[in-house]
Amino acid sequence: MQIVTDSGADLSESQRKGLAIHYAPLRITLSGKTYEGENELSGEEFYKLLSETEDYPMTSQASAGDFAKIYQNLAKKGEKILSVHISSGLSGTLNSAKVGAAMVPEADVTFWDTKTLSAAQGWQVQAAAIAAKKGWSLERILERLTLIRDQVTGMFTLKEMRYLIHGGRVSHLKGLMASVLNIKPVITVDIASGKYATAAQTVTFKRAIAQIVELNTEKYGSQKLRTQIVQGLCPDGIEFLKQKMSERLDCFFEETVPVAPALGAHTGPSLTGLISGPMSLFADLL
Incomplete structure (x- = not known):
């Protein structure tokens, strides 16, 4: 096949x-x-x-x-x-x-x-x-x-809103307000619809990353996790996310990869994301 x-x-x-x-x-x-x-x-x-x-x-x-x-x-x-x-x-x-x-x-x-x-x-x-x-x-x-x-869950955040605004992912008014208030979204994909959804909103990029870790902790608890960090061009985001995930959860980290331009074109180079799921799902496939 x-x-x-x-x-x-x-x-x-x-x-x-x-x-x-x-x-x-x-x-x-x-x-x-x-x-x-x-x-x-x-x-x-x-x-x-x-x-x-x-x-x-x-x-x-x-x-x-x-x-x-x-x-x-x-x-x-x-x-x-x-x-x-x-x-x-x-x-x-x-x-x-x-x-x-x-x-x-x-x-x-x-x-x-x-x-x-x-x-x-x-x-x-x-x-x-x-x-x-x-x-x-x-x-x-x-x-x-x-x-x-x-x-398996994917969660993403970013430092700037202008690419989302330009791509029509958020309205100009909402994007402008988020920029002025320094609000950073945590974006995921809804399993039922397969469309983008907002999992959380917070102020500052680091707090958004911390929120990704918190949401994963709530979802997976003590399970052994397979994880993979994806990014645009944001080394500080990668290191902070990996550090916080390692502190809170039992993680096996795959190699960090650039996020698909299909997504990155609408979010820009500051995008940082985490893919995670139970390691048990892949035990006989890795």
């Missing part, structure tokens, strides 16, 4: 190594230049460029044609395809994938809505790929993905 996903899924190179994962490209336009996929613009390069310009980036999701090309190539191998995607509540990518599959009737494609993004999506992609490599049935893989989707 082959796994197809999109650029919303954050995984380090070591997490992807040896796995049959195929990425449909995200296109980013910044300062008049368009980049296609990670090969042309890595996450690190994207945030560096973003921090050096006043321009706002534009993103365009993978097209139906992009997916059709991937499915056609994989169908030639005669293998089943599991297509695992960024939340349909945040992007039209899953719909594009379905349209693309309809263009390749010989491809046997099953679709999965992760209802999330970033490393939370990446973990589902990685789990599916490892399980497929182990020979799990499609039904068993989907059962495990359901558990991961239901129990």
